[in-house]
Amino acid sequence: MAPAAWSRFGRVLWLACLLPLATARVAAGMYELNLTTDGPGTTGAEVTISASLLAKDNSSLALPADAHLYRFHWIHTPLMLTGKTEKDLSSTIRMVSSAPGDFPVSVWVTAANCWMCQPVAKGFLVLPITEFLVGNLVVTQNTSLPWPSSYLTKTILKVSFLLHDPSNFFKTASFLYSWDFGDGTQMVTEDSVVYYNYSIIGTFTVKLKVVAEWEQAEPDTAKGVMQKTGDFSASLKLQESLRGIQVLGPTLIQTFQKLTVTLNFLGSPPLTVCWRLKPECLPLEEGECHPVSVASMTYNLTHTFRDPGDYCFSIRAENIISKTHQYHRVQVWPSSIQPAVFAFPCATLITVMLACIMYLTLRNATQQKDMVENPEPPSGVRCCCQMCCGPFLLETPSEYLEIVRENHGLLPPLYKSVKTYTV
Structure with a gap:
C-alpha cells in the first residue's frame, strides 16, 4: 500500500512541476x-x-x-x-x-x-x-536645400560637435576644439559650436580634432590626468544660388536682321538654360523648350525675325540649388528695303547680260562666216544690233547717236529754203 501511495504522490508532484511550463511551451x-x-x-x-x-x-x-x-x-x-x-x-x-x-x-x-x-x-x-571620443559633426544653415550636404555661399553656416556620452562619463572633462574648414582657415576654440561663412563655391571638408582632459583618482589615492581625443570630418558642397539673369541686347530691330542677346548669369555653374519666343512674357512650363547645358557664366542667343510684331524672350535658368526666370521684349519693324525689291532688278540684269553674251557669241560666228562669203554684213543684222544692244555695248552716248544718224539719215529740215531772184 505504501509503495502505491508514493507512486501516486510522485506523479502528482511531476505534474505540478510541469504545469508552470505549459504556458512557456x-x-x-x-x-x-x-x-x-x-x-x-x-x-x-x-x-x-x-x-x-x-x-x-x-x-x-x-x-x-x-x-x-x-x-x-x-x-x-x-x-x-x-x-x-x-x-x-x-x-x-x-x-x-x-x-x-x-x-x-x-x-x-x-x-x-x-x-x-x-x-x-x-x-x-x-x-x-x-578608445576615442564618440560624437558627430553637424552642419546646419538657415536655408533648406533639397540636396544633401549642399549649402549656400555667403550665408552663415553653423558647425556643431555633439558628444555622445549617455552615461555622463565626461561630465568633469574640459574640451579643446581645433577646426580646419578646408579653405585655408583654421581656428582653436573651447566651444563646441562655431559659425563660418564660405565666400567661394566648391567642395570642402571640415575637419575637427577634439581633446578631452579630466582628473581621475588612482588606486593609491593620487590623482592623474586622463585624456581622450577624437577626429571628425564632414564634407560640404558650397553652391551659389541664381540671383537673376542679366540680359544684354537690342529691344528694337528690323525684319531679316540677325539679333544677338547675351545672358549673364548671376550664380554658379553648371547651369541648364531654356528659352522660347512668346507673344507675351509668361513663365516657361516644364517641357515647353529644349534645355541646354551651360558651363560658363555667359551665353549668347541668336535669332532672325522674319515677321514684324512684338515678341518676348522667355528665359529660364537653373543650377543644382535654385532656378530663376527672366524676360526680354523685342519690337520688330518691317525692313525699309525688302529682299523682293532686289530680286526683280537682279533677275532682269542677269537676263539682259545673258542675252548680250549669246548675241555676241552668235555675232562673232556670223562675222567669221561673212568674211569669207560677203565682206559686208547684212544691214538688217547691223541695225538690230545697234538698236537693241547699242546702249549696253557702246562706251559713250556720242557713238550711239552716230549709229542712229547712219541708220536713219538726216532729219528733214523744219523749214523750206526760199529762192530769191534778182531782177
Whole structure:
C-alpha cells in the first residue's frame, strides 16, 4: 500500500512541476526580443543594452499577464557588468569595457523555473567600443536645400560637435576644439559650436580634432590626468544660388536682321538654360523648350525675325540649388528695303547680260562666216544690233547717236529754203 501511495504522490508532484511550463511551451516561437543600445561607447564609459519581449505580429497575440513567469539570460563576456534592471517583460544591463573592440552580446528568455526548457525568444547584437571620443559633426544653415550636404555661399553656416556620452562619463572633462574648414582657415576654440561663412563655391571638408582632459583618482589615492581625443570630418558642397539673369541686347530691330542677346548669369555653374519666343512674357512650363547645358557664366542667343510684331524672350535658368526666370521684349519693324525689291532688278540684269553674251557669241560666228562669203554684213543684222544692244555695248552716248544718224539719215529740215531772184 505504501509503495502505491508514493507512486501516486510522485506523479502528482511531476505534474505540478510541469504545469508552470505549459504556458512557456505554448509561447515558444510566438514572441521575439527587441534589443536597443546607447552604443557605440568609449573605453571606461558605461554602455546600456535593453531587451523587451514582444509578440511577433504585435497585435493578435497578447503578452503574458504575469511577468514573473519568464527570466532573461545574458551573455556579455568579456564586458564587465555594472548593473542590471528587470521591469515587466524587459531587462536592461549596463556594462563597461577597458579595451576597444566589437563585442557580441546575446540574450534569451525562458520560463522562470525551467532554465533547460526551449527559449521563448532570442536576441543578439554586436556592441562597438572605441578608445576615442564618440560624437558627430553637424552642419546646419538657415536655408533648406533639397540636396544633401549642399549649402549656400555667403550665408552663415553653423558647425556643431555633439558628444555622445549617455552615461555622463565626461561630465568633469574640459574640451579643446581645433577646426580646419578646408579653405585655408583654421581656428582653436573651447566651444563646441562655431559659425563660418564660405565666400567661394566648391567642395570642402571640415575637419575637427577634439581633446578631452579630466582628473581621475588612482588606486593609491593620487590623482592623474586622463585624456581622450577624437577626429571628425564632414564634407560640404558650397553652391551659389541664381540671383537673376542679366540680359544684354537690342529691344528694337528690323525684319531679316540677325539679333544677338547675351545672358549673364548671376550664380554658379553648371547651369541648364531654356528659352522660347512668346507673344507675351509668361513663365516657361516644364517641357515647353529644349534645355541646354551651360558651363560658363555667359551665353549668347541668336535669332532672325522674319515677321514684324512684338515678341518676348522667355528665359529660364537653373543650377543644382535654385532656378530663376527672366524676360526680354523685342519690337520688330518691317525692313525699309525688302529682299523682293532686289530680286526683280537682279533677275532682269542677269537676263539682259545673258542675252548680250549669246548675241555676241552668235555675232562673232556670223562675222567669221561673212568674211569669207560677203565682206559686208547684212544691214538688217547691223541695225538690230545697234538698236537693241547699242546702249549696253557702246562706251559713250556720242557713238550711239552716230549709229542712229547712219541708220536713219538726216532729219528733214523744219523749214523750206526760199529762192530769191534778182531782177
